[in-house]
Amino acid sequence: MNRFILIAALALASFAAQASSGGETLEPANTNIRSKASLINGAKYFMAYCAGCHSLQYQRYNRMAKDLGLTEDELKKYLIFTGAKPTDTIQTAMTPEQGEKFFGKAPPDLTVIAKARGVDWLYSYLLGFYADPERPIGWNNQVFPNASMPHVLWRLEGIKVAEFETHTDDHGIETRTLAHFKKVREGVMDEEEYRRTVRDIVNFLDYTGEPAQLIRMRLAPWVLLFLVVFTFLAYLLKREYFKDVH
Ligand code: HEC
Numbered sequence: 027m028n029r030f031i032l033i034a035a036l037a038l039a040s041f042a043a044q045a046s047s048g049g050e051t052l053e054p055a056n057t058n059i060r061s062k063a064s065l066i067n068g069a070k071y072f073m074a075y076c077a078g079c080h081s082l083q084y085q086r087y088n089r090m091a092k093d094l095g096l097t098e099d100e101l102k103k104y105l106i107f108t109g110a111k112p113t114d115t116i117q118t119a120m121t122p123e124q125g126e127k128f129f130g131k132a133p134p135d136l137t138v139i140a141k142a143r144g145v146d147w148l149y150s151y152l153l154g155f156y157a158d159p160e161r162p163i164g165w166n167n168q169v170f171p172n173a174s175m176p177h178v179l180w181r182l183e184g185i186k187v188a189e190f191e192t193h194t195d196d197h198g199i200e201t202r203t204l205a206h207f208k209k210v211r212e213g214v215m216d217e218e219e220y221r222r223t224v225r226d227i228v229n230f231l232d233y234t235g236e237p238a239q240l241i242r243m244r245l246a247p248w249v250l251l252f253l254v255v256f257t258f259l260a261y262l263l264k265r266e267y268f269k270d271v272h
Contacts, residue, residue, distance in 0.1 A: 052144075191203055
C-alpha cells in the first residue's frame with residue numbers, strides 16, 4: 027500500500043518539479059515495458075551502478091525475479107551483489123548521513139522515481155551529465171542543474187564538456203545557455219550502446235514504479251474480449267426481452 031501513497035505524493039512533487047524545470051526539452055525515452063530482455067539488462071546495470079547509493083525500498087528481490095522471469099539462482103548470481111536474501115527489499119549500504127556527508131544530499135529512494143519525474147526526464151537526466159570543474163563533485167547536469175550526483179556511468183559513456191552561448195536581449199540582459207556538448211574522452215560504449223543501456227535502466231525504473239503494469243498489459247486483451255462478448259450477449263438478451271413489445 028505504501029507504494030501507492032508515495033505515488034500520489036510524488037505526482038504532486040512531479041508537477042512542481044516540471045513547473046520549475048525551466049521547460050528544457052526532454053528526449054523521448056521510448057522504453058518498452060514488455061521487453062523482458064530490456065528490463066533484465068536495466069536491473070543488472072541498476073544493481074551494479076546505482077544500488078550502491080540508491081535504494082528501491084518498496085521493491086522485493088524475489089518479486090522482481092518472478093516478474094522478470096528469473097529463477098532464484100539467476101537472481102542470486104546476476105542481481106544480488108550484497109548479502110541480501112531474495113525476500114528482502116532492495117536496500118543500499120549507504121546511510122542518509124553518509125550520503126549527506128559525501129554529496130551534500132542523501133541519494134533519494136528510486137522505487138517510484140519514474141512516476142515522479144517521468145521516463146523522458148530520467149532518460150534525459152542520465153544523458154545530461156557533463157564535466158564541470160566549477161562544481162564540488164566535478165560534474166553538472168543539463169536537465170538537473172547543479173545536481174549533487176556524480177556521473178556514475180562516465181566509464182561507459184566517456185566524458186563530455188558543455189559549450190555555452192551568450193544571448194543578449196533587447197534590454198541588454200545577458201543569458202548563458204548550454205549550446206552543445208563536446209566529447210573530450212571516449213567511453214567503453216559508443217553513443218548508441220550507451221543510449222540503449224540508459225533506456226534499459228529507465229525501463230527498469232518504470233517497472234519498479236508500478237510492477238502491476240506487466241499484469242495489466244497481459245490482462246488487457248482478455249478484458250477487451252470479455253467486453254465485446256458481453257455486449258453481444260446483452261444485445262441478444264435485449265432483443266429477446268423486447269420481442270413482444272410493440
Ligand atoms: C555515488 C552515489 C550515487 C550513485 C552511484 C548514483 N546516484 Fe543518483 N543521486 C545521487 C545523489 C547524491 C542524488 C541527489 C542529487 C540532488 O538532489 O542534488 C542523486 C539523484 C538521483 C536522481 C534524481 C532524483 C530526483 O531528485 O528526482 C535520479 C533519477 C538518480 N539519482 C538516478 C540514478 C541512477 C539511475 C543511478 C545509476 C545509473 C544513480 N542515480 C547512481 C547519488 C548517486
